[in-house]
Amino acid sequence: MIGLRLRLTAAFTAVALLAALLASGISYVLLRRVMLHRAQYTVLTDVRKTLTRQVPDELPPDVTPLIGAQLEDALEAVPGRKAAAVPMRLDGGVNLPPRNKLDVPVSTEFAMRAMRKLVFQRVIRDGTPYLLVGTRLDGYVTTSEEPQRTVPPMVYVSASLSRESADLRLLTNALVVADALALGSAIVLALLATRGVLRPVRRLGVAARALGDGDLETRVEVRGRGELADLARTFNDTADALERTVTELRVMEAASRRFVADVSHELRTPLTSMIAATDVLAEQAATGADGDGDGGAARLVADETRRLGLLVEHLIEISRFDAGAAVLVLDDVNVLDAVAATLAARGWRERVTVDGPADLFVRLDPRRFDVVLANLAGNALKHGRPPVSLRFARADRAGVEGVEVVVTDRGPGLPDDLIAVVFDRFVKAEAARSRSDGSGLGLSIARENAVLHGGTLEAANDPDGGAMFTLWLPAGPEEDHA
Amino acid sequence: MIGVHAARWAALTALAAVLAASGCGIRPTGIVDAGNPPFARGYADTITVYLVRGGMLRPVTRPGIPGRPYLAVEQLHVPTTPRERTVGLHTEVHRALTVQAVNEGLGSTFERPWPLAVQQIDRSMSPGWSRTAIAQIACTAEAVPGIEGVILVGASNTGDGGGTPVSCRQFADLLP
Numbered sequence: 001m002i003g004l005r006l007r008l009t010a011a012f013t014a015v016a017l018l019a020a021l022l023a024s025g026i027s028y029v030l031l032r033r034v035m036l037h038r039a040q041y042t043v044l045t046d047v048r049k050t051l052t053r054q055v056p057d058e059l060p061p062d063v064t065p066l067i068g069a070q071l072e073d074a075l076e077a078v079p080g081r082k083a084a085a086v087p088m089r090l091d092g093g094v095n096l097p098p099r100n101k102l103d104v105p106v107s108t109e110f111a112m113r114a115m116r117k118l119v120f121q122r123v124i125r126d127g128t129p130y131l132l133v134g135t136r137l138d139g140y141v142t143t144s145e146e147p148q149r150t151v152p153p154m155v156y157v158s159a160s161l162s163r164e165s166a167d168l169r170l171l172t173n174a175l176v177v178a179d180a181l182a183l184g185s186a187i188v189l190a191l192l193a194t195r196g197v198l199r200p201v202r203r204l205g206v207a208a209r210a211l212g213d214g215d216l217e218t219r220v221e222v223r224g225r226g227e228l229a230d231l232a233r234t235f236n237d238t239a240d241a242l243e244r245t246v247t248e249l250r251v252m253e254a255a256s257r258r259f260v261a262d263v264s265h266e267l268r269t270p271l272t273s274m275i276a277a278t279d280v281l282a283e284q285a286a287t288g289a290d291g292d293g294d295g296g297a298a299r300l301v302a303d304e305t306r307r308l309g310l311l312v313e314h315l316i317e318i319s320r321f322d323a324g325a326a327v328l329v330l331d332d333v334n335v336l337d338a339v340a341a342t343l344a345a346r347g348w349r350e351r352v353t354v355d356g357p358a359d360l361f362v363r364l365d366p367r368r369f370d371v372v373l374a375n376l377a378g379n380a381l382k383h384g385r386p387p388v389s390l391r392f393a394r395a396d397r398a399g400v401e402g403v404e405v406v407v408t409d410r411g412p413g414l415p416d417d418l419i420a421v422v423f424d425r426f427v428k429a430e431a432a433r434s435r436s437d438g439s440g441l442g443l444s445i446a447r448e449n450a451v452l453h454g455g456t457l458e459a460a461n462d463p464d465g466g467a468m469f470t471l472w473l474p475a476g477p478e479e480d481h482a
Numbered sequence: 483m484i485g486v487h488a489a490r491w492a493a494l495t496a497l498a499a500v501l502a503a504s505g506c507g508i509r510p511t512g513i514v515d516a517g518n519p520p521f522a523r524g525y526a527d528t529i530t531v532y533l534v535r536g537g538m539l540r541p542v543t544r545p546g547i548p549g550r551p552y553l554a555v556e557q558l559h560v561p562t563t564p565r566e567r568t569v570g571l572h573t574e575v576h577r578a579l580t581v582q583a584v585n586e587g588l589g590s591t592f593e594r595p596w597p598l599a600v601q602q603i604d605r606s607m608s609p610g611w612s613r614t615a616i617a618q619i620a621c622t623a624e625a626v627p628g629i630e631g632v633i634l635v636g637a638s639n640t641g642d643g644g645g646t647p648v649s650c651r652q653f654a655d656l657l658p
Binding site: 055063123124146168 | 493506507508509510511512513514515516517518519520521522523524525526529544545546547548549550553556557560561563564565
């Protein structure tokens with residue numbers, strides 16, 4: 001793909017070159033014609049005038065050689081010309097001038113034509129152009145007997161055109177130089193002109209890229225009234241429409257998120273009371289003497305209510321992420337201590353094998369780190385099979401220092417169709433979603449936390465069997481909004 | 483874009499073809515007519531030549547040639563024209579003559595009219611001019627305006643630079 005500038009420059013230059021060549025070609029041809037016409041006209045007129053003036057209409061007998069010599073002298077007065085006068089034959093044949101008398105030989109055909117008219121021919125001989133002129137005389141009086149004695153001779157003249165040839169060479173050289181200069185200035189002008197043409201195009205390109213990168217307020221200045229101005233106007237209109245639509249969509253999305261957040265908040269208070277109440281009910285039912293059945297039902301209501309409470313908590317958390325309200329509270333954390341604390345708090349200390357350096361300090365948000373670790377370990381314990389292991393180590397990614405935490409289990413692993421969507425909201429491994437006791441938001445929240453740190457969270461299957469979740473966090477993320 | 487390119491190249495090729503066809507430098511041509519032959523319209527005074535009939539001199543006129551004042555003397559040896567022959571005229575001078583006005587090139591002190599030096603072109607042969615021939619030469623020469631008297635070179639003493647002056651008056655008996 002050749003650049004627009006190069007193409008424009010090439011086209012510009014080609015047009016200029018074409019124009020220059022055409023102009024010089026035409027002027028060359030015209031000048032050559034004029035020059036040759038003038039030269040030929042001069043020679044022909046000289047011949048005509050000399051003959052008319054030098055030959056009387058009636059000749060004394062036997063003066064052909066005399067008058068011939070006189071004509072030759074007169075015609076050869078101009079340098080570069082040679083003349084030959086030969087007696088005219090009256091039997092229809094022609095006498096040719098002796099070889100070497102003229103610069104070019106005279107053909108019989110030329111001589112025959114010269115018997116009737118004043119004729120000329122341009123001939124190149126040994127690289128030099130010559131004009132050959134031949135004619136007889138007309139309007140003379142002769143005698144009926146012995147006419148041969150009083151007929152004026154035929155005359156041939158060869159005139160060198162080497163001066164015209166030299167002039168033409170000079171002209172050619174001048175034209176070549178002029179064309180070269182024209183070509184050079186055309187290239188310079190083309191480069192300047194294309195820069196002017198392409199500047200708005202480049203501005204449009206920059207603006208389009210900015211728009212593509214999400215800067216919806218990008219507009220370009222509309223200058224002039226050409227096609228490019230039209231294009232700029234269209235670009236601005238499109239950007240307007242896009243901004244309007246995106247703004248509307250954002251407003252709608254924000255509204256729906258706020259709605260979810262509001263609903264979650266509104267649900268939290270009654271749910272908290274309900275959880276407390278159902279716990280009491282379940283307690284009473286378990287200790288009461290009324291019967292076993294009621295105790296089970298009350299316990300079920302209490303569990304489900306607690307799950308509902310968890311779901312609401314998760315919804316509130318994720319809506320905070322969506323609203324961009326989540327902030328990092330960074331601290332220097334010993335990773336081993338943080339892992340141990342997380343596992344101890346949930347009573348998983350015996351069930352998870354921890355492996356990692358004891359002196360690894362990382363700057364991160366300990367609360368969020370705890371949430372992620374708890375979620376990953378909990379999932380492994382809940383859905384996988386032991387032994388569940390948690391390994392962490394220092395790991396640099398793309399030149400950035402960081403820490404990598406890998407949680408693996410020995411379970412069946414993730415179904416292939418689930419790997420791609422495992423971090424999406426409300427995605428669960430079990431077909432019977434309703435019976436799962438997770439909220440379906442845990443991994444989403446874990447991922448949001450990792451991203452908030454500027455890190456990543458990936459899911460994969462261990463080649464040795466079992467699911468493998470890899471968390472990577474940079475060692476010292478930027479403290480944004482903190 | 484292809485079409486534009488093709489058109490551009492076609493134009494360039496056509497231009498090159500035109501230039502190549504017309505060629506650089508001067509091209510040869512065929513034989514070209516440039517009008518009718520020139521008319522012979524030179525002006526020259528007629529000349530008077532003395533011919534012989536019945537032993538007597540007879541002046542006749544012939545057309546002249548521009549720039550050849552002494553053509554009459556040079557014409558003496560030329561065979562007479564058919565028309566002159568029909569009236570019985572002939573010439574006694576049989577060999578070509580060359581003439582030179584004596585004022586030219588000899589450091590002469592002659593004033594116009596000056597004499598004319600006449601000699602035979604072919605000097606190896608004796609002129610062998612008869613009296614009539616000498617009379618023809620003398621009278622024809624004196625008929626040229628501005629000429630008086632003739633110096634015959636090589637007539638008697640063979641080419642030693644000297645010459646025999648003659649005049650038409652000496653041959654009054656041959657004139658009509």
